Amino acid sequence: METKTRYDIPCNIAQSLNIIGDRWTLLIIHEILVGHTLFNEIKKSLKGISSNLLSERLKYLEQHGLVETELYSEHPPRYCYKLTESGKELEDVFNALIIWGSKHLKKCYKKIIDAETGDEVEIGYYSKKTGERVKRIAVVPIGEEIESK
Amino acid sequence: METKTRYDIPCNIAQSLNIIGDRWTLLIIHEILVGHTLFNEIKKSLKGISSNLLSERLKYLEQHGLVETELYSEHPPRYCYKLTESGKELEDVFNALIIWGSKHLKKCYKKIIDAETGDEVEIGYYSKKTGERVKRIAVVPIGEEIESK
DNA sequence: ATACTTAGTTAAAAAAATCAACTTTGTATA
DNA sequence: TATACAAAGTTGATTTTTTTAACTAAGTAT
Numbered sequence: 001m002e003t004k005t006r007y008d009i010p011c012n013i014a015q016s017l018n019i020i021g022d023r024w025t026l027l028i029i030h031e032i033l034v035g036h037t038l039f040n041e042i043k044k045s046l047k048g049i050s051s052n053l054l055s056e057r058l059k060y061l062e063q064h065g066l067v068e069t070e071l072y073s074e075h076p077p078r079y080c081y082k083l084t085e086s087g088k089e090l091e092d093v094f095n096a097l098i099i100w101g102s103k104h105l106k107k108c109y110k111k112i113i114d115a116e117t118g119d120e121v122e123i124g125y126y127s128k129k130t131g132e133r134v135k136r137i138a139v140v141p142i143g144e145e146i147e148s149k
Numbered sequence: 150m151e152t153k154t155r156y157d158i159p160c161n162i163a164q165s166l167n168i169i170g171d172r173w174t175l176l177i178i179h180e181i182l183v184g185h186t187l188f189n190e191i192k193k194s195l196k197g198i199s200s201n202l203l204s205e206r207l208k209y210l211e212q213h214g215l216v217e218t219e220l221y222s223e224h225p226p227r228y229c230y231k232l233t234e235s236g237k238e239l240e241d242v243f244n245a246l247i248i249w250g251s252k253h254l255k256k257c258y259k260k261i262i263d264a265e266t267g268d269e270v271e272i273g274y275y276s277k278k279t280g281e282r283v284k285r286i287a288v289v290p291i292g293e294e295i296e297s298k
Numbered sequence: 299a300t301a302c303t304t305a306g307t308t309a310a311a312a313a314a315a316t317c318a319a320c321t322t323t324g325t326a327t328a
Numbered sequence: 329t330a331t332a333c334a335a336a337g338t339t340g341a342t343t344t345t346t347t348t349a350a351c352t353a354a355g356t357a358t
Contacts, residue, residue, distance in 0.1 A: 012250030101161030115285040
């Protein structure tokens with residue numbers, strides 16, 4: 001029991017995938033993000049998922065702090081599922097996948113545009129300090145600093 | 150044989166995950182992206198992966214045009230694995246995962262900074278047309294246009 | 299009292315991943 | 329010349345995970 005196979009690799013990507021990389025998991029989080037918060041709403045939106053798997057995934061995500069339950073009816077006691085901040089912050093991951101898909105899928109369903117102008121958008125990297133667009137990024141190990149050029 | 154279980158959901162995310170969402174797949178692509186192009190290099194970097202699975206995943210990714218092989222030695226004929234453009238363009242997905250991980254993992258290994266200033270970066274969206282940063286994005290179904298406010 | 303709905307649970311079957319040993323082709327070494 | 333070694337896998341058995349399908353429990357509605 002409880003013998004989850006997890007990646008034992010010292011890398012943000014692998015460790016993040018240990019939380020959100022199981023089959024169906026990202027799709028479940030995405031359904032909640034777009035407003036489907038009831039068990040059966042999620043189930044109906046995700047054609048092919050089974051009750052037991054959805055139930056198990058929701059529990060796992062709750063344990064890991066991405067999802068929380070909220071009582072929405074007292075008298076048949078009923079809970080809905082909400083995303084926590086860390087769940088909501090997967091939005092950039094979803095958008096990156098949507099944009100990748102819009103370029104590379106044979107059949108594509110969605111694109112991402114500027115809500116004001118309707119222009120198509122791309123992903124960029126911006127300095128947290130100045131808000132300026134960053135020309136070149138570097139992935140660095142935590143603890144180390146980059147040598148200044 | 151060859152009965153892959155795939156998501157049958159009309160959504161860029163689900164369809165993208167049908168290509169890159171299997172266990173180990175994103176990690177394999179990432180290893181190639183960071184320069185590990187030989188079968189055994191990838192295998193050694195990904196502690197726990199088995200030869201048969203790596204072999205199968207590489208074939209699948211090649212079929213789907215994310216990876217290609219290149220002869221790097223004639224006389225023991227040896228191939229290395231390279232990413233195609235569509236494979237390389239997963240970089241934003243990796244970066245989104247690295248950034249999410251750097252905020253939410255208990256133990257975090259990497260962060261992303263401005264290569265010039267060392268400032269930490271965040272993800273933003275810019276217009277393909279003007280290059281300006283976009284304040285609010287909208288995910289829209291393909292084919293439809295958004296009503297202008 | 300009977301049927302229906304929401305939100306699951308349980309158990310068996312099927313599919314996928316892991317583990318471990320083996321193969322093939324070629325190189326290097328004693 | 330034989331022996332060991334390495335790269336790049338393949339094969340088959342075992343284990344884990346997912347799917348399928350039927351069932352349950354608590355409350356509502358007719």
